[in-house]
Every structure is written in C-alpha cells, then in structure tokens.
Amino acid sequence: MNGDEKSEITEQRSFADLERDVISTGLCSQCGGCVSFCSANKLGALEISSDGVPRYSDEEKCLKCGLCYSICTQVDELDQELQDKLNWIPPMGRYERVASARTTNHEIASSCTDGGVVTSLLTYMLDYNLIDGAVVSRFAGPFNRVPAIATDREDILKSAGSDFSASTHVGVVGDKYSTFCPGAFALKDLTSSMRTGRIAMVGTPCQVHTIRKMQCLNIVPSDMVKYTIGLFCMENFAFPKLAKQEIEAKIGARMDDIKKLNVKEDLIVTLNNGESFHIPFDVVHEFARPACLKCTEFANDYADISAGGLGSPDGYTTVLIRTEAGQRIYQGATKLRYIEEQTYDSYREKADNQMKMVGKIIDFATEKRMRER
C-alpha cells in the first residue's frame, strides 16, 4: 500500500554516479550529507577531503546502495516528494507566521550577527532539555570553520561569539552560523555516542535540504534531527587565495581588516575599526560557489524555522515559523523570555511591517529562483 505509492523504481546508483554528475561538474554544495549518511550507517566508504568535497576513503567498502545519490541536494530525486510532504509553494515555501525578534540575553546580543534569535532558541532548547545537542559551526582558526556539536549553553555561546577577524578566506553570508561548513557531516559521530540523540540543526538551505531528503527515506542520521533552524542564504563564497588582491580591490578593504560580514539587502562589511559599508551582490557574484549559483532556495524553505537579517531593523532577526515543531520552540522561547518580539505602536503598524518583511523575502527568493533559468 504505502510502498506502492512511493515506488519510483529507478536504476541502482552509487557514489561513482555522484562523482560524475555532481562533484566533477563543480556543483557539489559541500553540505556533507552523503558522508554523514555513509559514516553514520557505519559503511565508512566516504570522507570529506581537505578542500571540503566528498570522496571515497575506501572504495572497497562501498556497497553501491545509491543512497548518497538520492539524498544529494543537487540531485532532484525526492524533491517532488519532499515538496508534497511539506506543502511547499513557491517562491519561499509555507510559513505559519513571520516576526521580527531579538534575544533578551546580553551576552548573546553582544556577539550575534542580527537579533541572536537562533542562538537563543538553541539555549532554550538545551536548558529545557528538549534536545541533547545542536549542530552548529564553530570558529577553528584562520580561514576555517568546522561543524560541531554543542551540548551545553557554553558551547552554543562559543559558536555565536566567534571572532571573525581572521576569517577572511571563507566568506560569511547571512548569520555567523552560515560561514560555510558541512554541517550535516557533524551528525555522523552521534549515532552511537548519544543514547537518545535529539538534535537541533542550524544550517544553510542545502544542509537542511539534505537532512529533509534523508527524513523522506527515514535514514540515519536524520532520525535524530528533531528541529531544523534554517538560515537565509543568497550564496556562499569561495575566495581563492590567489584572488585575494582582486577581491580586496573589489570590496575596497583589506581582508585582514574585516571584522564581520553580514547580508541583508546587500553584503555588509564591518571593519575592525568599526567602520562599515555596503557592497551590492553583483560585485561579488563571481566568487560565489558554483553550487550556490545553481541553488534556487533563499528562505530555507524546508526548515522548521527560517531566520536571517533581511527585512528586520538592526539588532533584530526576521523569523519565519514554518512547521508545528517550529511553532512549539518559538512559542516556548518567547513565553520563557529567551527572545522578545519587536513591539509596534499599533496592530496596523505591525501588519504593515510584517507585509514589508515578507515582501523583501519574496523579492530575494524570486531573484534567487530566477537566476538559474
């Protein structure tokens, strides 16, 4: 019955097909999905190479199950099923509510990119034992962010409070969390180490997408991911070392001086001396990763909650609450004063502001969808 509906019997594939169709064509988004699955299932055939791209670590161990192919964000298998399951609609997916909110915690407020909502949601969930850990990315030295599992409040705050002064190589877009790293990859070690394994995952659209595809198939390690918090994402950049001077010329600042990068309607560069300026996207477009240029998802359409700076005033995060799970944690965090919503003088003003926020997200989502065609 159930099985018959889902059947889309196609030829059996393997990682070799993924190498041919996605990796060799430069389209790999480096979400880490394939490796996290292969490792979590203790197959151990894949690994992430030093340049962030997955590869065979031991081809002999590959059982040619083809699941790495099915869950790849750049392969459209399962997309229709996923969209049906989540009632997806263009251009930005379903959402139940939109709000501008910020953290009530001073420590988080001083280190976050926008309103600190994502960090606060994670601390709330950990404090109230709704999750056992969260997948975040953490500063690991110059030019490097690594995925990590945060299991307590301090871990979370460390991730939020990363110092970006030296992190000029890897571009930062959106929130600080989204400094690109293969977030899904961090899940691989968890299957055995945590008895209950309830995880919240913070990620870019491609990272959330691969997790959702795994959840379509009910495969490890996605069963542990109870909450997905998605970040708005226009594109991530890969700045080749050689092009450093070229980049510096384009953005008009020395990369070593950059303290923080943020995205709202354009790229906002903040320097160590406190000065900040805006760069239009088309200027830096050429540094975007090829996978990002093929991606059509801006507002993290498949997450439980999507968040980003776009549309909110400074110091606030725009939050799209999409699913029942998303509602539950957002309401809990609001009620317990981990976050507070922006207040307005009238209902009319609130409605107007929400409309404007949604309008901006729609503009960006539409633009990102259009650029592929």
Add this chain to the structure above:
Amino acid sequence: MSDSVMVVGGGIAGIQASLDLAEMGIKVHLIERKPGIGGHMAQLDKTFPTNDCAICILAPKMADCFGHPNINVMTYSEVKSLDGEAGDFNVVVTKKARYVKEDECTGCGECVEKCPTRIPDEFNMGLSNRKAIYLYYLQSVPRIMTIDRNNCLKLTRNRCGICQQVCDKDAIDYEQQDQDIQLNVGAVIVATGFDLVDALPLQRYGYSKIQNVVTSLEYERLSCASGPTGGHLERPSDHKVAKRLAFIQCVGSRDTRRSRYCSSVCCMHSTKEAILASEHEQGTQSFIFYTDLRAAGKGFQGYIKRARDEYGVTYIRGRIGEINENWNGDPVVWYEDTENDEVKRMTVDLAILAPSLTPVRGSTELAKLLKIQLDEHGFFKTDPYLCAETTRRGVFACGYCRDPMDIPESVTSASGAAAGAASIVLGQLVH
C-alpha cells in the same frame, strides 16, 4: 477427518492452548500474524498481583512452544479461508513474505546493524525506532529477521540493498512472495486478543497533542528494563524522570460513546504501574482517578491495600474533565473529586491513560471467514456457560478476544478451549 488443531493468535492464551494440546499428543498449527509470538504479554513489564516479570514467565513458554515436536509455529501468517466442518476443516493460511529465508537466517543482526532506515517501533509503541529489517523484539521467538515491505528502500524504491550484501548466510531474498498453505484440522481455537481503543477517546484527554500524556501500554514499555529508556521513567517531552503521575481510568471504557463494557484489567494494571513507579524511583507520587475500583480477582484487594499503605498511592474517585498542558509541558488534570463534590486541578509530570481494550482489529473479518458470530461489543460470541464454545461447532475461543479478562484468566480459558478442541479431535478417534 483430522487429528490436528489450528490455534489462531500466538499470545499467552494461544501459547497455553497449544502447549496443552501438544502435551495431549495432538498436533497443533499455531498461526501468528506478527513476526514473533508472545503477544501483548511480551510488552508488559511486570504482571499483577505478584509483580513477577512478564517476559520471565512468558519466554520459557514461548521456547517450549516453538521447540515442541507437536507444534508447528507459523509466524507472520494469517488465516485466509476456512471451510468444512468440525473434525474436518480445510484451512488456507497465507504466509507473508519475510524476504528472509527462515532456514538460513541465524538472527546474528548484522543486517539490522547496517540497515539505514529507522522507523517507529510498534513493539515499543513508537517510543523508539527500529530498522526496516528487524527482529520483532529482543526475546522474539522465532529469532528470525523480517523485512518491513512498506519501509524497505530496496522493495519500495530499488535503492539500498545493503542487507543482502552484508548477510554472510545469503539469507535475504527480495523476490520472496506471499505463500498460501493448506491445512486440514479437526478444530480451531481463536485467541486473537485485544487492541487499544482507537485514538478518539484518547484525544479528548490531549493524547497525541500533549507529549506527556501517554497510554498505559506506552508506560509499560517505559518502565520495562528492555524498553526504549532502559527502564528509566523518562517522560517523552524532555526526558525528565517523571515523579508525579496521574493514572486516568476508563478512557473509552464504560462509556456509551465507545466501549460500553468494563475493560476489567485497568484498575489492577494501573495499581501495578503506580507500585512499580515507586519501586523505580523513591518519592514518586501516584494518583489513580477511578470510576469504581474493581479488584475482584484472587489477591487483588490485598494488592490495592498494599499500594495504598506501603507505596502511598492515592485513589481519587472521579472522572477527568480535560487535560491541558502548561508552559513546561506538564499535564494539568481537571477533575471532579466526587467524594468531596469539588472540581479541582492537579499538575503532574506524566498522565497515563488506561484506554479501553477492544477486540483486535480484523476480528469482524476473521469472524466472517470462520463463520462465527460476534457479540454486541465485537468480542467472539460464546455460550454463557460453556464459555469456550463459539456459535460454530469445532471453533473455540479463549483469552481477551472472548471477553475482557486478565492473564491468569486467559490462561485458564485457554486450557478450557484446549479441552474442548481435544474432545473433538480425540473424540472422533473413539467413535
């Protein structure tokens, strides 16, 4: 003419009936539709009124049953048709494809380890996950893996195929088909047991909306040492150990909208669960909200007295109006204390609903193909005095599918049904 008996249902009643018959020298075919025998008793932690471990009593019986030369255990099988008459029934049993060769599988578990799919485990009432290829439960008899055809990625999408590659014994066969098997038996015993009432009466008390409202069978799995939490009473929402428990009786039972009858076991199993909670965790407070306290079995009233006096279990006479949830996920129980005529509320860590137990789903279809009648509640209709006899000669019923009863009574009724079936198959040898 046949000298064998078919027993439908491999729970404690079916197992007992099979063993009794086999010991009399009668050949038995035991048909179970789940991948392993044991039934609901295997899911229980302890049994009342002695607090004996349920599986410790059951497992030796399952092993005896499976190993008995006179018993042919057919798991993952269902009765498809029956005709003929007492002494000479022709039965067709469908043996569902396991996609695992029963003779080859050693139950080593390598396939389970490597199967990537994780789906809710029905044996653990969805409180944990199992794989798409799985052993029904830890002590499952027979110890053979089964592939769940609705969730296996190989069978549904032609992906994966990992289990076949890792199986040393080459026991995985994706091409296996359901198989019809013909049997000739002299008598039939139905022992199909119960199911929990459907979700509607439970939802009135917030079940499925409020995470910390669970059913008593879910609670049994939580308190069981081989259960999903290893026997720690961790409530679902935040895995905090629940120390304040509300047991809500008669959820759907004695209710004109659902089951009009008394389910008969809930007063006792809730008392047992409250006692066990105190034994697991010092200082646990349990409140049992009852309609009438029914403790009519052997040693039952003394058991309730012990719960009150030794374990401090509080019994409150009153039905629950509704259950809400506070900001912390705690269930808030609104109730009328009928002894003091007051409407009150109580905040607890976990609310445990005792749902009415109904005849197993599929009873109507089974009754139709066995050509026997059901009573007004859907239980198999039996003679008021010769309780094992259904409305058709040669077909007997025992256990909860006959009417609400506890484990000791199910075992007794199984022996009664076995005697009835034996009188038919042995009787024809005499004449």
